[in-house]
Amino acid sequence: MNKLQSLRGMVDLLPQQTVLWQHIEAHARRNFGRAGVAEIRTPLLEHTELFARGIGEATDVVGKEMYSFVDRGERSCTLRPEGTASVVRAAIEHGLLSQGAQRLWYGGPMFRYERPQAGRQRQFHQIGVEWLGVADAASDAEVIALAWDLLADLGVAGLALELNSLGSSADRAGYRDQLVTWLEAHRPQLDADSQARIHTNPLRVLDSKHPETQALLAGAPTLADALSPGSRERFAQVQEALNALDIPFVLNPRLVRGLDYYSHTAFEITSSQLGAQATVCGGGRYDGLVEQLGGAPTPAIGWALGMERLVLLLEQRRASGELALAATVPDLYVVSRGEAAERAGLALAVALRRSGLAVERDTSGSAFGKQLKRAQRGGAAWVALIGEEEVASAQLRLRSLASQQADDQLIPLAALDDLVRMLQ
RNA sequence: GCGGGCGUAGCCAAGCGGUUAAGGCAGCGGCUUGUGGCGCCGCCACUCGGGGGUUCGAAUCCCCUCGCUCGCCCCA
Numbered sequence: 001m002n003k004l005q006s007l008r009g010m011v012d013l014l015p016q017q018t019v020l021w022q023h024i025e026a027h028a029r030r031n032f033g034r035a036g037v038a039e040i041r042t043p044l045l046e047h048t049e050l051f052a053r054g055i056g057e058a059t060d061v062v063g064k065e066m067y068s069f070v071d072r073g074e075r076s077c078t079l080r081p082e083g084t085a086s087v088v089r090a091a092i093e094h095g096l097l098s099q100g101a102q103r104l105w106y107g108g109p110m111f112r113y114e115r116p117q118a119g120r121q122r123q124f125h126q127i128g129v130e131w132l133g134v135a136d137a138a139s140d141a142e143v144i145a146l147a148w149d150l151l152a153d154l155g156v157a158g159l160a161l162e163l164n165s166l167g168s169s170a171d172r173a174g175y176r177d178q179l180v181t182w183l184e185a186h187r188p189q190l191d192a193d194s195q196a197r198i199h200t201n202p203l204r205v206l207d208s209k210h211p212e213t214q215a216l217l218a219g220a221p222t223l224a225d226a227l228s229p230g231s232r233e234r235f236a237q238v239q240e241a242l243n244a245l246d247i248p249f250v251l252n253p254r255l256v257r258g259l260d261y262y263s264h265t266a267f268e269i270t271s272s273q274l275g276a277q278a279t280v281c282g283g284g285r286y287d288g289l290v291e292q293l294g295g296a297p298t299p300a301i302g303w304a305l306g307m308e309r310l311v312l313l314l315e316q317r318r319a320s321g322e323l324a325l326a327a328t329v330p331d332l333y334v335v336s337r338g339e340a341a342e343r344a345g346l347a348l349a350v351a352l353r354r355s356g357l358a359v360e361r362d363t364s365g366s367a368f369g370k371q372l373k374r375a376q377r378g379g380a381a382w383v384a385l386i387g388e389e390e391v392a393s394a395q396l397r398l399r400s401l402a403s404q405q406a407d408d409q410l411i412p413l414a415a416l417d418d419l420v421r422m423l424q
Numbered sequence: 425g426c427g428g429g430c431g432u433a434g435c436c437a438a439g440c441g442g443u444u445a446a447g448g449c450a451g452c453g454g455c456u457u458g459u460g461g462c463g464c465c466g467c468c469a470c471u472c473g474g475g476g477g478u479u480c481g482a483a484u485c486c487c488c489u490c491g492c493u494c495g496c497c498c499c500a
Contacts, residue, residue, distance in 0.1 A: 008491075060498050064425080082500085114498070115425075116491095126500055193497070209496080257499090268500090279500060306500030337458075366452095368459040376461050387458055401460070 009114070009122025019325045020314050024154060024307065025107065028127050031150050035142075037103045037129060042086040044109065048076040054085030054293055056260030058200045065112040067122075079111035082259070083128045084286070084302055085293070091132055092295035101133035107307075119277035119309040128304035129283075132290065135299035137234050140265045140285060141241030143301050147269060147281045148247050150305075155323060156313045158273060159280065161247065164255040164266045165235035166203075167227040169288050172263060175226035176202055182220050189216055203256040224253055231264065238265055257282065261289040265301065273316060274309055281305035330360040331423050333380035333401075335371040341386045344413060348384060348396065355420045376401055382423060386413075398422070 006012060013021060032039070048068050055062050067079040080086055083106050096102050107127040114120060131143055144161070151159055166172050183190065183198045183205060190198075191210040198205065206223070208214060227235070242249055249267075257266045266284035274280070283303025290298035317323040332352060336345030342365070349361040360378060362371040368385065375383045385397040385408075395410045398419070411419055 005491080065498080110500080112499080115496095116493090117495085118493075120499075124500070128500090204498090259499090276495060277499075282500060304500055309500065335459085367457075369456060370453090370459095372460040374460095383460085385459070389458080397459095399460085 007122070009116040011121055011123070017311065019327070020311050020318070021307065023325055024310060024314070025127075027153050028105070028107070028150055031146065031153065032105045032129070035103070035146055037105045037146070040087055040090060040104045040106050041108070042080075042083075042090050042106065044080055044111075045077050046080055046086055046089070048078040050085050050089055050293070051078055051081060054088065054261065054289060055082065059259055061112060061259070065114055067111045067113055081112045082110055083108075083126055083304060084130060084261075084289070087128075087130045087302075088132070088290055088293050088295070088300070092290065092293060097133060097290070097295055097298055101131065103129075103131050103134075105129045117277060118275050119306065119312055121308060125307035126304040127307060128302060130300065130302035132300045133298050134301060135287075137237035138241050140238045140301055141245060141247070143283070143303065144242065144265075144267060145245050145247060147283070147303050147305060151269065151280065151310070154310070154314065155317060156271070156280075156310070158271055160270050160272075161242075161249040162252040162255050162268045162270060163239070163242075163249045164223075164252050165227060165231060165238075166223065166256065166263050166266050166284070167231040169263050171226055171228050171231050172203075172223075175221070175223050178221045178226060179203070179205075186216060186220075189213075206254045206256055222253060223256075234264060257284055261286040261292065263287050267303070269305075271309075271313055273313060277306075277309060279306070280309050280313070327379070328358065329379040329381075331357045331380070332359045332382045332384055333375035333378060334359060334361040334384050334386070335368060335375060336362070336386040337365060337368060337371070338388050338391070340391045341388060344391055344396075345384070345386050348386070348413065351416055352420065352423075355416070357420065357423055384419075 029039075048066070051066065052062055057063070061081050066081055069077055071077050087104055087106060091097055091102055091104075105128065107125070109123050109125050111123055113122060116122060129143060129146055131139060148159075148161060167175070179202050180198060183194075183202060187195055187198065189212070190205070191208065191213050194205045194208050194210065194213050203223075205213070206217060206220075208217070239249070252268075255266055255268060257268075262284040264285040264287065267282070268279050269281040270278040271280055272278065281303055282305075283301070285299070285301040287297075287299045290296070290300060314323060318325070334345045334349050336342045345361055349359045352359045360380065362374060364371065364374075368387070372383065372385075381400065381402055383399045383401055385399065387397075390396055390410075390413075393410075394413050396413055396419075398409045398411050400407065
């Protein structure tokens with residue numbers, strides 16, 4: 001183990017991958033721009049307390065997955081495990097909320113100390129949207145549409161939108177008590193994981209994958225029954241709005257989401273192509289969070305999508321040939337050999353780039369045949385060849401690689417404008 | 425954190441206790457000292473993720489370790 005390698009769960013993205021990432025980012029930027037959603041960038045490092053207060057002490061994320069350390073100033077710092085808390089903190093800190101509703105998006109790395117798995121890294125990346133100061137049910141559908149349409153624009157098929165309502169915080173608290181009482185009464189019949197969660201995170205028991213527990217839960221009180229009439233009406237409005245937008249969804253009463261701050265609308269977009277880590281995008285309403293972090297009571301809703309998981313889906317499309325990302329192909333490939341010729345080639349390449357052309361220069365110094373071969377393989381349409389003869393006459397030899405024939409043209413090195421015109 | 429599988433060159437991959445570790449792709453060089461996708465030839469692992477052990481002998485068996493992977497957990 002002498003070889004240097006990246007830390008466990010920290011992955012390098014090589015050029016073949018980065019084109020996919022850029023593809024996704026470009027679509028996201030464009031769609032967000034159309035919807036009037038502005039980008040916000042917050043630090044990767046925050047006070048540990050922000051996440052402890054924002055996400056909830058009882059959650060796994062805060063309890064055992066954070067990258068925390070004490071800095072030289074004795075502060076407890078944590079690499080952000082998710083984006084929402086930071087965005088809310090920044091909005092409160094800079095008084096954004098007093099300037100009306102904020103429609104924000106962010107992207108970047110998050111850190112969680114977990115066992116790596118397909119679609120799950122310790123440093124992973126999310127693109128997320130947070131709308132602060134937005135309360136109406138129509139906005140819930142609008143925010144969901146942002147995620148749904150982004151994925152659709154990227155051509156990702158086979159996705160399912162799952163939807164649930166957690167009710168108001170009062171509904172949820174009341175239901176929680178009801179559920180805990182019921183779970184306590186049936187404790188011996190529950191699996192070990194679920195028993196442990198009765199008091200730490202009882203709602204998550206609903207989503208247990210143990211078949212016996214699931215069978216038992218058929219008799220448990222349901223969240224839907226615990227919703228107040230107002231919450232029910234609100235949930236119906238969200239569903240109507242989604243219908244009107246032609247966004248299909250399935251109701252999933254067991255969808256409760258892991259983080260404490262959610263209320264009312266909760267949703268996930270999942271893919272059957274991803275194995276165990278099937279959630280591509282998850283989000284929901286978190287009306288209580290801003291206040292919890294010290295701001296004025298502010299309704300809010302948002303989502304985050306996992307870049308790695310989305311990339312996995314796009315890689316499947318690429319492998320099957322459905323998605324072809326154009327590699328960057330130079331307009332011109334400069335072939336030169338010999339000291340003076342290489343200098344002339346360098347000057348040519350830089351000058352043409354300054355004119356806006358994509359120019360690649362062969363730096364190998366190998367035989368012209370080799371350089372031409374590389375030009376061919378690189379997909380360049382044109383080659384400028386400069387050797388001793390050309391330097392002597394202050395010309396370059398321009399050849400089209402598209403045609404098989406050698407129909408070279410000699411162009412004065414000084415006649416840059418002519419060359420630019422020909423290549424455009 | 426728990427359980428299963430795997431780890432041979434940049435990539436894919438054969439070998440599964442016996443002397444020199446197949447092959448393909450990519451790369452590099454030559455055929456072609458100044459001229460293009462093809463073709464042919466050559467080069468490219470003293471070594472099998474790392475360490476230790478068993479053995480006359482290990483890439484092949486055992487142990488530890490690192491990493492990857494699938495599932496659990498959790499979540500994006």
